[in-house]
Amino acid sequence: MSSLPPRLALHAVSRRRAGRLVLEPTTLQLAAGDVLGLLGVNGAGKSTTLMLMAGVLAPSHGRVELNGADLAEWPQRARRHIGYLPEHAPLWPELTVREQLDAHGALRGLRGAALHVPRDTLLQRLDLAPLARRLCAQLSLGQRQRVGLACALLHQPDVLILDEPGTGLDPVQTENLRTLLRERAAAGAAIVLSTHLLTEVTALCTRAVILHQGELRHDAPLHTGAAAWRVTLGAKQAESARTVLSALSAAIEIEDAQHVLVRLHHDADVALLARTLVGAKLALLGLEPASPPLARVFMDIASGRVERAA
Amino acid sequence: MSLLAILRLELRRLLLRPWPWLLAAAVLAWLGWNELLAVGAFLKAQDRLALLPAAPGFTDIVAVPLLAQFAEIALLLVPLLSMQALAGERRAGTLALLLAQGLPARSIVLGKYLALLLWLLVLLALVVLLPLLLAPATHLDWGKLAAATLGIALLLAGLLAVGVACSSYTRQPPLAAALALALTLALWAGVAQGRAPQLAGPVLGWISLPTHLQPLLRGWVGTDDLAYFGILIALALSIATHRLGRERELG
Numbered sequence: 001m002s003s004l005p006p007r008l009a010l011h012a013v014s015r016r017r018a019g020r021l022v023l024e025p026t027t028l029q030l031a032a033g034d035v036l037g038l039l040g041v042n043g044a045g046k047s048t049t050l051m052l053m054a055g056v057l058a059p060s061h062g063r064v065e066l067n068g069a070d071l072a073e074w075p076q077r078a079r080r081h082i083g084y085l086p087e088h089a090p091l092w093p094e095l096t097v098r099e100q101l102d103a104h105g106a107l108r109g110l111r112g113a114a115l116h117v118p119r120d121t122l123l124q125r126l127d128l129a130p131l132a133r134r135l136c137a138q139l140s141l142g143q144r145q146r147v148g149l150a151c152a153l154l155h156q157p158d159v160l161i162l163d164e165p166g167t168g169l170d171p172v173q174t175e176n177l178r179t180l181l182r183e184r185a186a187a188g189a190a191i192v193l194s195t196h197l198l199t200e201v202t203a204l205c206t207r208a209v210i211l212h213q214g215e216l217r218h219d220a221p222l223h224t225g226a227a228a229w230r231v232t233l234g235a236k237q238a239e240s241a242r243t244v245l246s247a248l249s250a251a252i253e254i255e256d257a258q259h260v261l262v263r264l265h266h267d268a269d270v271a272l273l274a275r276t277l278v279g280a281k282l283a284l285l286g287l288e289p290a291s292p293p294l295a296r297v298f299m300d301i302a303s304g305r306v307e308r309a310a
Numbered sequence: 311m312s313l314l315a316i317l318r319l320e321l322r323r324l325l326l327r328p329w330p331w332l333l334a335a336a337v338l339a340w341l342g343w344n345e346l347l348a349v350g351a352f353l354k355a356q357d358r359l360a361l362l363p364a365a366p367g368f369t370d371i372v373a374v375p376l377l378a379q380f381a382e383i384a385l386l387l388v389p390l391l392s393m394q395a396l397a398g399e400r401r402a403g404t405l406a407l408l409l410a411q412g413l414p415a416r417s418i419v420l421g422k423y424l425a426l427l428l429w430l431l432v433l434l435a436l437v438v439l440l441p442l443l444l445a446p447a448t449h450l451d452w453g454k455l456a457a458a459t460l461g462i463a464l465l466l467a468g469l470l471a472v473g474v475a476c477s478s479y480t481r482q483p484p485l486a487a488a489l490a491l492a493l494t495l496a497l498w499a500g501v502a503q504g505r506a507p508q509l510a511g512p513v514l515g516w517i518s519l520p521t522h523l524q525p526l527l528r529g530w531v532g533t534d535d536l537a538y539f540g541i542l543i544a545l546a547l548s549i550a551t552h553r554l555g556r557e558r559e560l561g
Contacts, residue, residue, distance in 0.1 A: 056410050075412035084410040086410075090406065094327055095322070107312065
């Protein structure tokens with residue numbers, strides 16, 4: 001078990017606005033490499049949660065910890081460790097794209113090569129090099145979004161907090177963004193992204209959180225590129241199935257003598273799973289998804305079909 | 311470090327905006343025209359002035375009134391300039407970027423204040439240059455001119471601090487400008503008390519701007535007047551810092 005503190009932790013964090021509770025006490029932890037998708041309908045409290053995580057807002061109750069330190073006591077830690085992209089990517093309109101990045105770098109204490117190398121790399125990676133001398137006031141929505149992302153990524157933060165990062169991006173740029181974020185997560189950053197797009201979450205995130213009416217209603221890991229299936233077999237065939245399926249790229253868990261839970265990795269699919277079991281002469285009596293898909297969970301919560309926790 | 315970064319960023323943005331330049335050009339054009347009129351009047355009055363034992367000179371008739379005119383223009387100019395300082399950042403959403411970097415409220419307020427003050431002091435230097443250009447052809451009272459320039463610089467610094475404080479309380483720059491103008495005029499309203507101090511109480515008289523500006527324009531530098539401007543600046547900037555410090559709580 002690692003002794004390292006979580007990259008970011010919310011301990012019973014709540015927020016009031018004008019006497020109204022806009023975020024109920026919420027507890028969350030993000031470890032290095034986690035990519036958390038924050039989902040919710042408009043007004044669910046996503047942006048408030050992100051602002052609390054980024055230190056832009058202070059909790060009314062509870063505390064936010066960044067690498068084990070209370071963010072309220074050590075706000076200056078945010079400077080080096082947090083990269084934040086607010087909704088609509090606010091930029092200083094008088095500055096060019098390059099000046100914008102330089103200003104962000106200078107505010108974070110970066111100078112010389114420590115600023116210029118990541119700046120030029122990000123300009124290339126986010127396809128901003130041709131726009132480097134253009135005024136930010138003249139950028140399109142997608143271009144602004146990419147500049148905002150570059151500003152958030154410039155100092156290679158441990159924690160990335162992104163509010164609707166995919167807004168205005170075309171499919172190529174979206175894929176480019178996903179690659180960039182996967183690289184940051186692989187390098188040990190914890191990433192939180194808020195989005196309305198479930199596909200964005202399933203494609204990128206390791207975990208999904210659903211907020212509804214300021215309350216955390218769902219927090220579960222996602223198995224990126226994989227699916228979990230519950231297999232029903234003939235009597236006492238579970239152990240045999242484990243042996244047969246060991247050749248598959250999958251995690252296998254025996255529930256009882258007749259049921260096996262199979263989590264397929266990205267290079268295996270359910271058809272291969274079924275063929276393997278049938279080919280081994282096992283009685284395949286049932287094959288169903290082990291958990292409801294995220295879309296159904298989201299719709300159930302958003303439509304009020306799932307009651308709030310007592 | 312963060313203060314310097316904000317100062318440089320604000321200066322850069324200020325230099326790139328068109329409207330501060332337009333304001334500066336309009337102020338200089340207006341004051342230049344008025345200087346021409348004042349010089350013409352001064353030349354016409356030479357014969358009569360020569361008969362007086364302690365006649366006012368070029369500094370009293372042209373240079374100091376020009377600076378006094380600039381002081382009156384500053385009542386409107388400074389709120390227009392300072393309204394964007396924090397209210398504009400808040401409205402554009404860029405204040406969140408500064409707060410997300412854990413920058414202290416003190417650094418944000420001071421950085422913005424100093425950048426705007428530097429710009430105003432450059433404008434003041436250009437205004438002072440107008441009478442200085444005529445210095446080779448006339449006799450200037452350098453001490454009186456220096457005291458008057460110091461007075462205007464302190465006035466600008468005080469008005470700017472009030473403007474930044476007003477800007478820290480709203481997300482609407484025009485509202486910030488209106489609030490700053492109202493406060494400035496309230497402080498300036500003491501001009502009547504300054505002329506008739508017997509009508510005003512001692513406190514009202516002391517807090518009015520003209521009470522402390524007039525001696526400086528006459529060439530008298532007193533610690534009382536310097537302390538007044540120091541207190542005004544410190545108080546206004548403290549209010550702005552306190553309000554910005556509560557931004558995370560208030561949202």
